[in-house]
Amino acid sequence: MEMLEEKLQKVYSKYDIEGTFEGYTLCTSGHINDTYHVRFALGNNKHKEYIFQRINHHVFKDPAGIMSNIRKITQHWQSAKIKPGCDIVNFLDSKDGDNYVVLDGEYWRVSPFIENSISYETVENPELLSNAGYAFGQFQYVLSDFPAHLLKETIPDFHNTKKRMDDFFNIVALDPIGRVKEVEREIKFIEKYLDIAVKLVEMQDRGEIPLRVVHNDTKYNNILIDKDNNKPLCIIDLDTVMPGLSMYDFGDAIRFAANRAVEDETDLSKIGLAIENFEAFASGFISASKDFLTKKELDNMALGAVVITIEQASRFLADYINGDKYYRINRQSHNLDRARCQIKLAEDMILNYDVMRNTIDRLMAYV
Numbered sequence: 274m275e276m277l278e279e280k281l282q283k284v285y286s287k288y289d290i291e292g293t294f295e296g297y298t299l300c301t302s303g304h305i306n307d308t309y310h311v312r313f314a315l316g317n318n319k320h321k322e323y324i325f326q327r328i329n330h331h332v333f334k335d336p337a338g339i340m341s342n343i344r345k346i347t348q349h350w351q352s353a354k355i356k357p358g359c360d361i362v363n364f365l366d367s368k369d370g371d372n373y374v375v376l377d378g379e380y381w382r383v384s385p386f387i388e389n390s391i392s393y394e395t396v397e398n399p400e401l402l403s404n405a406g407y408a409f410g411q412f413q414y415v416l417s418d419f420p421a422h423l424l425k426e427t428i429p430d431f432h433n434t435k436k437r438m439d440d441f442f443n444i445v446a447l448d449p450i451g452r453v454k455e456v457e458r459e460i461k462f463i464e465k466y467l468d469i470a471v472k473l474v475e476m477q478d479r480g481e482i483p484l485r486v487v488h489n490d491t492k493y494n495n496i497l498i499d500k501d502n503n504k505p506l507c508i509i510d511l512d513t514v515m516p517g518l519s520m521y522d523f524g525d526a527i528r529f530a531a532n533r534a535v536e537d538e539t540d541l542s543k544i545g546l547a548i549e550n551f552e553a554f555a556s557g558f559i560s561a562s563k564d565f566l567t568k569k570e571l572d573n574m575a576l577g578a579v580v581i582t583i584e585q586a587s588r589f590l591a592d593y594i595n596g597d598k599y600y601r602i603n604r605q606s607h608n609l610d611r612a613r614c615q616i617k618l619a620e621d622m623i624l625n626y627d628v629m630r631n632t633i634d635r636l637m638a639y640v
Contacts, residue, residue: 281311284325284381287367287374292321302392302494305329305601306512310386322386323365327379332599333512336380338425340364340373343511346486349419357415359408359496359505390497390506394535399553401503402493402530406557408505409491409526413519416486417565421516424486431489431513432521434584435471438463441587450596456609462616463587466623470583472576473520482518482569489513491526519570520577523558527578528585530554532618537611544617546625551578552632559636571637575629579622586615 282294292313300308307327314320328336343364350361364372364382373382396402430436445453445460453460463470476482488495490513497507529536531550534543555574563571589612592599597608604610622629 277309280376281309281325283376284374284383285311285313287369287376288365288383289368290321290323290365290383291315295320297325300324302394305332322388324384324386325381326384327381328373328512330378330380333427335425335427336373339427339512340371340380340382342424342427342514344372345423346416346419346511346514350415353415355411355415357408357411359411360507361412362507362509362511387497387507389500391500392494392497392509394494395532396493396530397547397550398503399549401498402550402553403557404498404503404505405493405496405530406526406554406559407561408496408508408557409488409522410558410561412488412508413485413522413562414565419486421484421486424515426515427513431515432517432581432584433474434580435474437584437587438467438470441591444591444595448594450594452594452596456590456594456612459586459590459609459612459616462620463583463590466583466619469576469623470580470587473518473573473580476569476573477518482520482567482573484516485519486514487517487519487522489515489517489521489525491522492529493526494529518577519562519566520573521581522577523555523574524577524579524581525585526554526558527551528582528615528618531578532614534614536614537607538614539610541613541617544614545621546618546629548625548628548632551629552636555633556636559633563637571633572630574633575626578629579619579626582615582619582622586612586619589615 281297285294292315295312295314297309297311300310306329309325311323311325312320330336333339362384364384366372367374373380441463490510495510496505499506531547533545533547538544589608593608600608602608
């Protein structure tokens with residue numbers, strides 16, 4: 274079996290990268306793709322660093338389509354009249370001219386390492402949260418005039434919550450490895466809030482809210498932050514950029530950034546909505562996006578947080594029931610722990626729904 278270092282060196286050989294391969298470290302934060310921080314020696318005690326990433330083609334069935342989407346939005350971003358303060362990840366062209374390479378049936382891409390940057394799994398600093406909200410809001414703003422129909426749907430029905438719910442109950446009915454009996458309480462939660470979970474999709478079907486070019490994975494750790502001044506430097510993980518609903522981007526960010534605990538916390542007493550984090554992120558997001566979002570979208574941002582959290586709970590739980598085939602796990606009950614965490618967070622969001630709505634209304638009045 275080919276050693277990983279040999280594989281990385283083969284990828285390196287497909288690019289015009291200066292220096293001699295020096296070593297690599299595995300980046301462990303992502304659920305889907307395999308990511309490596311690779312160093313090259315330049316001589317005179319200098320070096321250059323890059324991010325090498327292997328796209329998970331079992332999850333993303335059309336990696337070439339993903340990279341085509343990324344090239345299109347990158348070109349639009351670079352030519353936009355609005356000059357955002359935060360960049361998006363830039364993938365290098367290979368010697369063949371594509372922004373990826375294929376080796377032994379695997380898809381790889383390379384981007385420069387962003388110096389002096391850091392990503393966070395949890396954040397309490399309101400300045401950081403507001404800056405992140407502004408960056409994700411501006412992401413939608415810059416791409417608001419991009420023709421969404423030009424983008425391929427990299428994961429069909431990615432945030433079609435109605436279909437996600439159907440898929441969930443189908444896997445419950447199949448119970449392929451006999452785990453359903455362990456999670457009856459969690460299944461009842463999804464059943465109880467099914468009507469809420471599908472509300473945004475139903476609004477979109479009725480033409481009440483528009484499809485936009487959105488990120489679709491706005492976890493806080495998908496922004497690289499300047500270590501010195503807390504400013505957002507770069508939005509990463511563009512694989513799911515495609516047509517979607519603005520409320521899902523807002524809601525997914527809240528699900529991650531306004532949870533008082535990490536996404537897989539096992540002590541459920543630690544989990545809950547940090548309303549101060551909600552307000553900090555929302556203030557930045559709304560200030561960047563209120564001029565192009567419709568009133569209906571803004572009125573349903575809080576609902577987006579509830580819906581996406583229920584959806585994510587169903588996805589983690591479905592994967593657990595199905596034998597942990599989608600998300601990378603570090604322990605046997607990992608997906609179940611993730612699902613229970615999301616359920617507890619969704620319950621707290623529902624209890625605080627009016628508080629979230631009132632916070633949005635108040636921010637709209639003065640940002």
